[in-house]
Amino acid sequence: METAASLMHSNGVRATSLDDVLARCGAGKSQLYHLFASKDELMQAVIAYQWQATRAAFDLDSHGPDTWDDVQRWINTVIDLQVSADAPVRCPLGSLAYELTGANEAVRAQLDQIFAEWAAHLADGLTRMKSRNLLQAAADPQRLALSTLASIQGGIILAHTRGDLEPLRAALEGAFDLLHAHATRPDPGAATQG
Amino acid sequence: METAASLMHSNGVRATSLDDVLARCGAGKSQLYHLFASKDELMQAVIAYQWQATRAAFDLDSHGPDTWDDVQRWINTVIDLQVSADAPVRCPLGSLAYELTGANEAVRAQLDQIFAEWAAHLADGLTRMKSRNLLQAAADPQRLALSTLASIQGGIILAHTRGDLEPLRAALEGAFDLLHAHATRPDPGAATQG
């Protein structure tokens, strides 16, 4: 049932009513209110569920990326997730940011912590790469990770609005180029285009 | 009245009811339904209104940026807009993308066109800079502009969720660094940190 709920939320959040969810999974309202005290609590469970899926996709339980190839793969995970989803282009976490953070402080904090953890994973990898001299000493892993996450979220928004993955690809390419521009001994091909 | 409506929408979109808007500006429902046939039409008018404001802020009626300083200013406009707004951090256009593009195709197309025009303005500037040898010949202005716009949107989302402009600043700094990494004769200080 949680999966049914998450599916519903995945392609519409505030527009999804409890009745919709229950009709979809054939359950009664009593079941829902036995498991969750309120819609807010259900939403938080859905967010946690989506976050677990994202954590798994990005392998967040292991250490962050170690090489530039790892970084490239890490970033490309975003594309993989979108092409493998049958739903329209949409970030299951970022899409909630605007509609839920205004009304529910707990949800805002939850999403904030998720984004922080997500960025920290990349930042950890970059920090280790810096200590192994793959990344310039002047580079700031925290800020680079934030910037990368922003490119991901913004790229998905643009791709969602256009209904085409191209803007996301451009954003991710830009995100990688930015990181790689801080590689030590930058080779001329760092800023790849196309 | 349109301004009252846009104000309401600025800090909550689907959560804003017509009654809220009307109560805020002291008008009756008849007025609204004389001016707009439906809530959808009102939303489109609000989007157009917000877009005009954004166009003005980015000086979209003039040609795009001509120098790297112009590019820096262009990007910093995003920060200026957010700090001058009394509302919470939020892009008045991007915030609508997820909640409205699913239900209303006209709104999706409208936002898509807005993003395209926005990116084109920057791309035009970059193209002219390329022709004046400020930008490497291999650089792709369209994709760089898309990537920049994604950084803006994503940066605002993260800043909104955290309730702090820092992620937006990091994203914009990254966006500029990426563009500047494609400058001709790249100097070592291109990738500034801090």
Place this chain on the structure above:
DNA sequence: AACAGTCTGTACTAACTGGTACAAGAGTAC
């Protein structure tokens, strides 16, 4: 003053919202 046409405020509807009440079912221990 009389008219017609356009605006506008108020009251209303029908549909839907999250949430509750309650009784019937399912299982279990004795």
Place this chain on the structure above:
DNA sequence: GTACTCTTGTACCAGTTAGTACAGACTGTT
């Protein structure tokens, strides 16, 4: 079999939503 608890389905409630009906007020013209 019976009492008890936990789970479930159904009906319901109060509040809110977008949208409508309609009557009165304003406007300019004759």
